[in-house]
Amino acid sequence: MAILYCSAKRFKQVILAGADWVLSNRSHLNKINVFPVPDGDTGSNMSMTLIAAVREVEALQEVSLETTVKAAAWGSLMGARGNSGIIMAQILAGVAEAIEGRERLFAADIASAFSCAVQKAYKAILHPAEGTILTVVRETAEAAERVAKTEQDLAILLDEMGKAAWSSVERTPLLLPKLKEAGVVDAGGLGFFYFLEGMVRLIRGTLNTGAVINDEDELNSTEVEPIEHRLNYRYCTEFILKGSRLSGDAIKENLVQMGDSIILVGDTRLARIHIHTGQPDEVLRYASSLGQVSSIKVDDMLVQHTSRFSERKSEKNTSVVAVVLGDGFKEIFYSAGSELVVDGGPTQNPSTFDIVSAIETVASSNVIVLPNHKNVYPAAIQAADMTSKKVRVLRTSSAPEGLSALLAYMDDATFEKNINNMEGAWKTVKSGEVAQASRGVTAGDIEVKAGDSIGIHGGAIRCSSASAGEAVINLAASMLDAADEIITLYYGDSIAKGDAEALRAEMQQRFHGKTVELYYGGQPYAQYIISVE
Amino acid sequence: MKIITDSTTDLPRNLVQEYNIGVVPLTIHLGKKSWKDFYEIDPDEYCSLLKRSTDFPTTSQPSPQDFINAFAPFAAQGEPVLCVNLASSLSGTYQSALLAKDHFPVAPIEVVDSLQASMGLGLIILLCAKKAGEGASFENVAGFARELAGNVETYFSVDSLDYLQRGGRIGKARAFLGTLMKVKPLLHLVNGEVRPVEKIRTTERLLSRFVELVEEGAGEHSQILLSLADLGNSEAADHLVERFLKISGLSLVYRGKIGGVIASHVGPGGLGVSFLKATKK
Numbered sequence: 001m002a003i004l005y006c007s008a009k010r011f012k013q014v015i016l017a018g019a020d021w022v023l024s025n026r027s028h029l030n031k032i033n034v035f036p037v038p039d040g041d042t043g044s045n046m047s048m049t050l051i052a053a054v055r056e057v058e059a060l061q062e063v064s065l066e067t068t069v070k071a072a073a074w075g076s077l078m079g080a081r082g083n084s085g086i087i088m089a090q091i092l093a094g095v096a097e098a099i100e101g102r103e104r105l106f107a108a109d110i111a112s113a114f115s116c117a118v119q120k121a122y123k124a125i126l127h128p129a130e131g132t133i134l135t136v137v138r139e140t141a142e143a144a145e146r147v148a149k150t151e152q153d154l155a156i157l158l159d160e161m162g163k164a165a166w167s168s169v170e171r172t173p174l175l176l177p178k179l180k181e182a183g184v185v186d187a188g189g190l191g192f193f194y195f196l197e198g199m200v201r202l203i204r205g206t207l208n209t210g211a212v213i214n215d216e217d218e219l220n221s222t223e224v225e226p227i228e229h230r231l232n233y234r235y236c237t238e239f240i241l242k243g244s245r246l247s248g249d250a251i252k253e254n255l256v257q258m259g260d261s262i263i264l265v266g267d268t269r270l271a272r273i274h275i276h277t278g279q280p281d282e283v284l285r286y287a288s289s290l291g292q293v294s295s296i297k298v299d300d301m302l303v304q305h306t307s308r309f310s311e312r313k314s315e316k317n318t319s320v321v322a323v324v325l326g327d328g329f330k331e332i333f334y335s336a337g338s339e340l341v342v343d344g345g346p347t348q349n350p351s352t353f354d355i356v357s358a359i360e361t362v363a364s365s366n367v368i369v370l371p372n373h374k375n376v377y378p379a380a381i382q383a384a385d386m387t388s389k390k391v392r393v394l395r396t397s398s399a400p401e402g403l404s405a406l407l408a409y410m411d412d413a414t415f416e417k418n419i420n421n422m423e424g425a426w427k428t429v430k431s432g433e434v435a436q437a438s439r440g441v442t443a444g445d446i447e448v449k450a451g452d453s454i455g456i457h458g459g460a461i462r463c464s465s466a467s468a469g470e471a472v473i474n475l476a477a478s479m480l481d482a483a484d485e486i487i488t489l490y491y492g493d494s495i496a497k498g499d500a501e502a503l504r505a506e507m508q509q510r511f512h513g514k515t516v517e518l519y520y521g522g523q524p525y526a527q528y529i530i531s532v533e
Numbered sequence: 534m535k536i537i538t539d540s541t542t543d544l545p546r547n548l549v550q551e552y553n554i555g556v557v558p559l560t561i562h563l564g565k566k567s568w569k570d571f572y573e574i575d576p577d578e579y580c581s582l583l584k585r586s587t588d589f590p591t592t593s594q595p596s597p598q599d600f601i602n603a604f605a606p607f608a609a610q611g612e613p614v615l616c617v618n619l620a621s622s623l624s625g626t627y628q629s630a631l632l633a634k635d636h637f638p639v640a641p642i643e644v645v646d647s648l649q650a651s652m653g654l655g656l657i658i659l660l661c662a663k664k665a666g667e668g669a670s671f672e673n674v675a676g677f678a679r680e681l682a683g684n685v686e687t688y689f690s691v692d693s694l695d696y697l698q699r700g701g702r703i704g705k706a707r708a709f710l711g712t713l714m715k716v717k718p719l720l721h722l723v724n725g726e727v728r729p730v731e732k733i734r735t736t737e738r739l740l741s742r743f744v745e746l747v748e749e750g751a752g753e754h755s756q757i758l759l760s761l762a763d764l765g766n767s768e769a770a771d772h773l774v775e776r777f778l779k780i781s782g783l784s785l786v787y788r789g790k791i792g793g794v795i796a797s798h799v800g801p802g803g804l805g806v807s808f809l810k811a812t813k814k
Contacts, residue, residue, distance in 0.1 A: 335713040336732065407716060407732040411708070421731065428738060485735045517715060533735050 002153040003203070006105040008065040012057055014199040015072055019050035021198025022191055023386075029194075030388060033187040034178055042187035044388060045081040049088050050195070051353055051386075052079020065103050069096045077265060079353060080272055081238070081297075084188035086263045087121050087133050088195070089272075093265070094120035107157050111148035114141035114161075124265045131175030133188030139168040140196070155203045162200045165193040233259045233276040236299040237283055241271045243291025251290065258283050297361065317411050318418045319362035322370040323350055323380070324399050326493065326523030336406045338370070339363065345373050345399075346525055355383035359391060366415035368422060369393045372402035392419050398431040399521065400488065400531030429533040430479050432457030433526040434471045437464070453527060468495070468527045469503045473510060479532045480511070487514055490521030490529040500528075534613040534671045536662055537603055539595060539626050540571035541619045542655035545789045552662035557603050559619075559626065561793045563590040568793065576790040583801055589699050590797035594625040600633030608640035613671040617645045617657055617678050622725035623702055643675040645682060648725040651795045652760040652787070653687040653807040659760075659787070660809070685809050687722040688730065688746050690739055692802030694718055697727070700798040705729055719743075736769055743806055744776045747783075750810055760787040760807050769804060777806075 006014075022029075022043075029043025056075025057068055073096035076089035094117025099105060105113070118141045122128050143164030147157050172186035173179040179186055237259075241251075246268050255262050259277030277283050280298045287293045322338040324330060325345030333341045339362045344350035359367045367389050371380040374397045384391035392415070396402040408425035409418055434455050441448045443461040448454055453468040454461050455475030463474035476487050487507065491500035497520070504518040521529055537555035549556060558569040561579070563586055568574040570592075583590065600616070607614050616634075621627040630644045647654045657678060665674045694710060697703040703710075704727035709718045716732035717739055730746075733739045761770060761777075770788070777786055791803055799805075 332713045335711050337708075337712075403714065404734070407712075407714065407734065410729065410731065425731075425738070428735075483737065485737065519713065533738075 003155045004106065004152055006065075006110070006154060007103075008063045008068045011065060011068050011105070012063075014202060015057060016054055017202035018195040018198040019047075019054050021201065022050055022194045023047045025191075025194045026386075029187045029191050032182075032184040032190070034182045034184060041081075041388065042084050042191060044386060045083075045085040046088055046188070046191040046195075047386060048353060048356060049076050049080045049085030052076055053089075053092060055079075055351060055353065065105065066096075066100065069099055072096070077272060078240075080265070083125075083261065083263060083274065084133055084191055086124065086265055086272065086274055087137070087188065088192070090121040090124045090265055091117040091137060091192075094118065107148040107152050107154060110154065110157060111141070111144040114144050117141065124263050127260065127262075129176065131172040131179060131189075132186050133192050135172065135175060136165055136168040136186070136189035136192050140165045140192070158196065158200055158203060162193070162196045165189075165196050169193050233261070233278050234300055235278065235280045236261075236274075236276055237280040237297070238272070238274045239284065239287060239296045240294045241273055241287050241291050242294065243269065243271075246271050246290060254286060255283065258286070317364045318366045318368060318409070318413065318415050319364035319411075320368050320370065320406060320409055321355065321358045321362060322372060322402055322406065323355065323376045324370075324372050324402065325525075326399075326490075326521045328520035328522035329399050329490065330522075332403065332519060332521075333406060336403060337409050337411065338406055344376050345523065346375065349373075349375050350379060352379045352382045352386065355380050356386050359383060359387050359389055364411075366390045366418075367392075368405075368409070368415075368418060370396045370402035370405055372396050372399050390415060394419075394422060394426065396426050398433075398531075399490065399523070399529055400429050400431040401426045404429040404531075404533070429531050430457070430484075431529065431531045432462070432475050432479055433530065434468055434475060434528040435526045436468075469499070469506070472503060472528050472530060473507060476507065476511070476530055476532065479530075480514070481532075484532050485514060486517060486531075486533050487511060488517045488519065488531045488533075490519050490523070490531075492521055492523045492525070492527050492529070494524075495527055534615060534665055534674065535607045536658060536665065536674075537600075537614055537616045538654065538658050539618050539630075540569075540792060541624075541626075541650055541794050542658055543651045543789045543792050543795060544655040544659065545787070548659065548787075552659070552666070554658060554662060555603055557595045557599050557626075557630075559595060559624070559794045560593045561590055561797055562593070563797075564588040570793040574793055576792050576796070579793045580791075580796060580801055583796060589696070591700070592624075592794045592797050595629050597629045597632035597636075600630045601636050604633055604637060604640070604642055608637040608642065611640070613641040613643075615643050615645070615661065615665075615671070615675050615678060617647050617654065617661065617682075619650050619654060620648045620722075620725040621646045622648070623650055623727075641671060643671075643678075645675065645678045646725070647678075647685075648682045648723075649685050649687060649807070650722060651687065651689070651791060651805055651807065652789060653685045653722060655787075655789065656685055656760050656807050656809060657681045681809065683724065685807060686750070687805055687807040688719065688743060689722065689799065689803060689805030690717050690719045690733070690743075691799045692717060693800055696798055696800035702727060702798050739804075740769060740773050740776065743773060743804075744780070747777060747806060747808060748780055750808055760789065761805065773804075773806070 026043030026047045033042035053072040053076035056071040060071050073092040076092045080086045080089040095113040098113035098116040118138045128134050140161050144161050147160045151157055169185050169189045172189050248264050252264055255275055259275045261276040263274040265272050319339040321340050322333045323342045323344040324333055330341045340358045342350050342354050342358050369380045371377045380393040384393050394405055396405055405422040405426035408421040434453050437448045437452050437454050440450045446461055446464050448464040452464045452466055453471035455463040455471045457479050462478045463471055465471040504516055508516040540556055540558040556571050558571050561568045561570050604614050616630050618627040618630050627646045634642045634644050647657050661674050661678050664677055706720050706727050706729040709729050719730040719733050721728045721730050
């Protein structure tokens with residue numbers, strides 16, 4: 001059955017399929033990444049860029065073709081990482097530009113959208129090199145133009161584009177000597193091919209058959225030899241610049257004085273900039289003079305280089321990424337040694353991307369993630385899978401549990417030792433929370449009226465009271481064992497400090513054999529989070 | 534031969550007398566008062582003073598002359614002297630002893646840096662005294678002392694890092710400063726360095742970690758020796774001793790009180806355990 005046009009729904013499906021297929025193949029892409037710098041992150045970068053695109057598309061309320069494509073373009077631009085990711089974002093931006101105002105795409109539209117994308121991608125890169133993803137995209141677009149002249153079935157068009165992309169990928173070593181030396185094809189180009197192939201597989205209905213390259217397939221992997229080259233511009237620097245009237249050309253002209261591999265994408269209000277430079281501080285100072293700089297990422301490529309090829313074992317330290325809600329909690333987590341704290345909790349789940357970014361940002365290549373909520377755990381697990389770093393996600397499901405784990409953490413201990421100590425630490429603490437019920441409910445023999453404070457521990461409502469303080473006391477009493485020593489209260493942003501202090505004093509009287517401590521958690525939703533240990 | 538040390542061993546007084554160990558005291562200053570550690574003030578008495586005082590204590594090392602005075606009677610008779618002192622990274626006591634040795638160019642005197650403090654040093658002294666008592670030569674015992682310095686470890690906890698910080702002995706445990714949660718830092722003294730181990734909330738977990746850490750040592754080696762010091766924390770210490778005694782492979786447990794100088798630097802509520810990893814057979 002011929003497919004004659006592409007609607008918003010179909011576009012969404014193929015984007016998802018393409019992104020999914022790139023994700024499935026990212027470790028292979030990482031493995032063959034040698035150009036421009038063999039830092040082994042092309043697969044991860046492209047995956048994260050596409051995930052950002054997909055997230056924007058999935059968040060859409062009103063769905064038209066134009067908004068869908070624009071969302072994908074915007075998302076990928078905001079989430080773009082690395083050279084290949086930025087080029088990928090440009091391709092989507094090019095498609096978005098070409099289909100402005102359309103509700104359906106026909107074969108000829110797709111061909112011209114790709115031509116537009118090619119132009120945009122070449123423009124974004126200051127020194128475009130052939131034998132890279134750029135070549136693959138260009139040759140694919142040329143094939144699309146050719147085929148679309150006679151063919152109207154999108155399935156056939158896409159199939160032909162995939163074939164053209166593959167033969168272009170195969171030729172990349174002929175164009176780029178570094179690839180030939182290493183005996184690999186271009187990782188970015190291959191990533192683009194996977195993106196198309198994922199779409200083709202969806203249309204052919206061969207999803208999940210694993211017909212091409214399996215994630216762990218060693219057949220197609222080639223051992224990559226280190227390439228000796230001097231890196232004058234050793235710092236790979238990326239950031240987002242927000243301004244009012246940014247001039248891309250003027251910025252590029254200035255940046256060229258400071259480094260190479262410059263990529264600048266965006267518009268007059270928002271630009272994403274990538275540069276390899278010897279002085280990242282100078283670049284950032286210049287950028288700050290133009291507007292607001294954010295999402296800064298600076299990597300020492302020399303370090304990436306050596307760590308990838310010399311297998312050093314000196315990096316034994318561990319970093320911790322915690323997910324928690326509330327400014328008080330954030331401060332406590334930072335003070336206890338968490339290198340990065342991501343906002344997130346019951347009412348506000350962080351995205352996989354947020355967690356991946358945090359994992360990638362912290363100093364160590366061994367990272368322990370404390371999700372601190374059961375709804376955050378899956379995203380953390382997914383994030384762990386998307387980075388080349390060694391990641392362990394602990395199953396902490398509350399802020400106090402996470403904190404107990406964190407207190408056992410030592411930044412210079414080995415990864416295994418930290419995992420061991422932290423796993424041993426958090427299970428010793430019991431936690432619960434007191435929050436206002438939004439509606440009346442009967443839980444067992446507990447009658448809850450809307451607006452009452454309910455005490456929850458172990459997933460069950462333990463008590464209910466019109467007074468938050470009374471609910472805290474009853475909850476604590478229900479959680480307390482004779483062997484417990486400390487009751488800790490973390491008051492939320494809806495509770496006045498004075499009230500919390502009075503409650504602490506009252507509880508110290510009531511539970512006189514125990515120590516009652518009070519901290520500001522600042523969390524929304526839960527009036528008090530309490531722990532007993 | 535004569536074994537001399539300083540007043541930071543925290544060994545029980547009866548053991549010091551039994552093995553006839555010479556003790557050169559450090560001096561403690563609290564407010565306007567000063568005491569010769571070990572001789573002029575009792576650990577319990579000092580502990581309660583410390584708790585009541587609003588001043589922070591300071592300590593000063595013995596002078597070289599103090600060591601000269603201690604060495605002189607033995608040097609005069611040609612009796613060999615083994616002097617083992619508090620870690621040189623924590624105190625100038627070892628330096629004073631070395632300078633004193635230079636005053637007796639021909640006398641057989643060996644000065645050893647224990648790399649330890651408190652019961653860690655006490656353990657080294659005790660084992661050397663036993664070896665000497667068994668009739669080992671002076672050279673043998675001195676060599677043994679050096680070997681032990683590298684093989685004794687101490688884990689200890691403090692109620693607050695204030696004392697360590699004010700006394701300048703915080704070392705890498707500095708990393709624990711600034712933690713907003715109230716914690717009992719668990720620290721490690723090995724090879725003369727104070728290192729942070731873990732921030733601990735409850736006494737129960739603290740004791741469990743002590744036992745785990747000692748068990749780890751016992752697991753790797755055929756035999757460990759252990760000594761324990763406590764201050765204002767005797768209930769916890771009783772409990773701890775009980776649990777240590779259940780570990781198989783533990784051949785010995787000594788228990789003593791933290792003396793004035795160590796208490797001045799860890800504060801009230803310190804608890805420590807020192808043990809020796811037995812040498813590989």
